[in-house]
Amino acid sequence: MIKLKKVYKKYNDIVILEDINIDIKQNEFILLDGVSGSGKSTILSIIAGILKPTSGEVLYMGENIVSYSDYFLSDYRQNIVSFIPQNFYFFENLTLKENISIPLHVKDINYKEIEKKVTYLLDKYQLLKYQNIKISALSGGQRQRAVIVRALVNDAKIILCDEPTSNLDKKNKDIFLEILLKLKEEGKTLVVASHDSSFYNLDFIDKDIKIDDGKIVE
Amino acid sequence: MLNKLNLAVLFLYRYKAKHFGIFLLLSVVVFILGSVLFISMSIKKDLLSTLDAQADIIVQRYEGGRVVDTPQKWLWEFLNIKGISKAEGRIYGRHFFEQPEDAFMIVGIDFFDTTLDNDLKNLIEDIDISKFREKNYMIVGNGVRKFFDYYEYYDYYIFRPPDRTKVKVWFYKNFKKESEILSSDTIFLDKKLARKILGIKDGYITDIALEIKNKDELELVRQKLIISHFNSRIITKNDIRKFYTNLYNYKTGVFLVIFFILFFTFLYILYHRYSITYKEESKEISLLRIMGYKISDIITIKLFESFFVAAGGYLAGILGAFFYVYLFNAPLLKDIFLGFKNFSVEPEFGYVLDVEMLIFIFMIIVIPFILVVSYPVFKLSQTDPFEIVK
Numbered sequence: 028m029i030k031l032k033k034v035y036k037k038y039n040d041i042v043i044l045e046d047i048n049i050d051i052k053q054n055e056f057i058l059l060d061g062v063s064g065s066g067k068s069t070i071l072s073i074i075a076g077i078l079k080p081t082s083g084e085v086l087y088m089g090e091n092i093v094s095y096s097d098y099f100l101s102d103y104r105q106n107i108v109s110f111i112p113q114n115f116y117f118f119e120n121l122t123l124k125e126n127i128s129i130p131l132h133v134k135d136i137n138y139k140e141i142e143k144k145v146t147y148l149l150d151k152y153q154l155l156k157y158q159n160i161k162i163s164a165l166s167g168g169q170r171q172r173a174v175i176v177r178a179l180v181n182d183a184k185i186i187l188c189d190e191p192t193s194n195l196d197k198k199n200k201d202i203f204l205e206i207l208l209k210l211k212e213e214g215k216t217l218v219v220a221s222h223d224s225s226f227y228n229l230d231f232i233d234k235d236i237k238i239d240d241g242k243i244v245e
Numbered sequence: 246m247l248n249k250l251n252l253a254v255l256f257l258y259r260y261k262a263k264h265f266g267i268f269l270l271l272s273v274v275v276f277i278l279g280s281v282l283f284i285s286m287s288i289k290k291d292l293l294s295t296l297d298a299q300a301d302i303i304v305q306r307y308e309g310g311r312v313v314d315t316p317q318k319w320l321w322e323f324l325n326i327k328g329i330s331k332a333e334g335r336i337y338g339r340h341f342f343e344q345p346e347d348a349f350m351i352v353g354i355d356f357f358d359t360t361l362d363n364d365l366k367n368l369i370e371d372i373d374i375s376k377f378r379e380k381n382y383m384i385v386g387n388g389v390r391k392f393f394d395y396y397e398y399y400d401y402y403i404f405r406p407p408d409r410t411k412v413k414v415w416f417y418k419n420f421k422k423e424s425e426i427l428s429s430d431t432i433f434l435d436k437k438l439a440r441k442i443l444g445i446k447d448g449y450i451t452d453i454a455l456e457i458k459n460k461d462e463l464e465l466v467r468q469k470l471i472i473s474h475f476n477s478r479i480i481t482k483n484d485i486r487k488f489y490t491n492l493y494n495y496k497t498g499v500f501l502v503i504f505f506i507l508f509f510t511f512l513y514i515l516y517h518r519y520s521i522t523y524k525e526e527s528k529e530i531s532l533l534r535i536m537g538y539k540i541s542d543i544i545t546i547k548l549f550e551s552f553f554v555a556a557g558g559y560l561a562g563i564l565g566a567f568f569y570v571y572l573f574n575a576p577l578l579k580d581i582f583l584g585f586k587n588f589s590v591e592p593e594f595g596y597v598l599d600v601e602m603l604i605f606i607f608m609i610i611v612i613p614f615i616l617v618v619s620y621p622v623f624k625l626s627q628t629d630p631f632e633i634v635k
Binding site for chain 1: 534
């Protein structure tokens with residue numbers, strides 16, 4: 028589904044990523060494992076089309092997205108991948124429902140459809156009763172589920188998560204892992220960047236890619 | 246597009262306090278600018294209509310450097326000068342009211358002679374002459390009417406001519422004019438009655454109004470008049486225009502001061518808006534980019550957002566200015582523009598709605614506001630959304 032071929036990334040002559048080759052198949056769960064600053068977030072950003080590699084190819088369904096213009100990369104992010112940043116950024120002054128609906132406002136669908144889709148997902152992830160509450164008033168666990176719902180609302184095929192459990196307690200981590208498992212069962216492709224030991228030895232992880240100093244080590 | 250509009254409204258709602266602050270400031274800027282322009286338009290229109298109604302040349306007699314009554318025989322002498330098509334002797338003057346200590350302009354009208362003043366022509370057309378001449382009647386400007394009402398003269402007023410007799414004059418009706426600034430302090434009487442009250446002797450008139458058929462000959466006629474009547478003062482329509490322009494010119498200075506205050510306030514608004522965009526919205530713009538929003542989508546949403554604030558502020562300011570000037574008669578600003586004691590009565594600003602002026606205010610306030618706000622958003626939306634990921 029997505030292939031990274033000989034991807035290099037440099038910032039001011041400092042090598043961030045070096046010769047990254049990853050093959051992500053449909054419905055796979057990939058764990059990018061490495062310490063902070065190893066380059067995991069950079070790989071996720073390159074897959075999401077947020078960042079362009081200095082050299083190398085990122086192939087989605089055989090097409091090199093590196094050559095895409097910003098216009099088409101926006102479409103790619105709108106319909107194919109959903110990126111969950113580390114700190115779960117939200118529009119803090121808006122309600123949960125309003126936050127979830129934002130990815131849909133850019134699409135050519137009517138208000139009723141947006142409402143229907145958001146309500147369905149909020150219900151599925153037990154957040155419906157909080158729909159009219161300001162996002163800033165939600166707990167860490169609720170925000171974590173909310174960020175998943177926001178990532179799913181545009182029917183993305185690939186979910187990219189950057190350190191999704193870093194600010195969660197044990198109970199919420201377990202809930203989150205369960206959600207990830209369900210998503211995999213539903214056919215989503217997941218790429219998670221984390222150095223949280225909770226992910227180790229999970230039987231539904233298809234590939235555990237170790238990153239160290241911008242290179243794949245295992 | 247509707248979804249983007251919805252989102253723009255949502256985003257507006259998020260920073261409602263700040264947006265409301267900007268909206269208010271913008272409204273005040275537009276309100277003050279709008280009020281000043283409404284007032285100046287009103288004055289301008291009144292001046293133009295007054296000038297249009299004036300005769301081409303007014304001749305006054307001078308004695309020892311002061312204006313004195315003009316002999317009526319001059320009328321016939323002037324009619325012999327080639328180029329003058331009509332001559333009219335006018336009776337008018339400021340009448341001082343002793344007790345309330347105020348003065349109004351008394352103007353005499355002759356129902357059986359053609360007048361050169363278009364305003365008077367219109368006034369006479371509306372009058373039932375036989376009724377008006379039944380007894381002593383007067384037609385007053387709205388300002389005079391208010392003045393008399395204040396002192397409880399509802400039906401009549403007793404004038405005291407120079408011979409100290411008493412002349413009871415009844416109110417006929419108020420003088421209606423498109424604008425009331427200049428006619429507000431005027432009382433119209435039958436010419437004979439005006440002569441009596443003002444104490445103008447028979448055989449004399451206040452001055453003479455002349456009509457020149459060929460306007461190109463105006464200067465030539467003026468020279469002929471000076472030669473034939475050395476002790477006369479010749480006032481052309483252009484002289485009157487200059488007089489009124491000078492009267493209101495110094496207000497331009499006041500206007501400039503107000504405008505500069507407005508301008509700096511406006512700069513502050515823009516700076517404030519600029520800062521919000523840079524400091525608070527950069528992460529949110531990155532988040533929108535990560536969600537798949539194109540640069541053009543973000544700019545469209547931000548344009549809608551700014552447009553709502555700017556257009557709202559503009560409308561509120563214009564409406565406020567409209568009601569302030571035309572409904573409440575522009576307290577404070579009126580004193581600046583008309584002077585505290587230029588008029589002893591309350592002049593009313595005539596209603597003028599100039600679309601060009603409204604567009605002008607929109608162009609100098611709303612368009613720059615939207616452009617300046619859009620520029621940082623455009624710059625931000627092009628920056629790397631990876632910043633949010635790090």
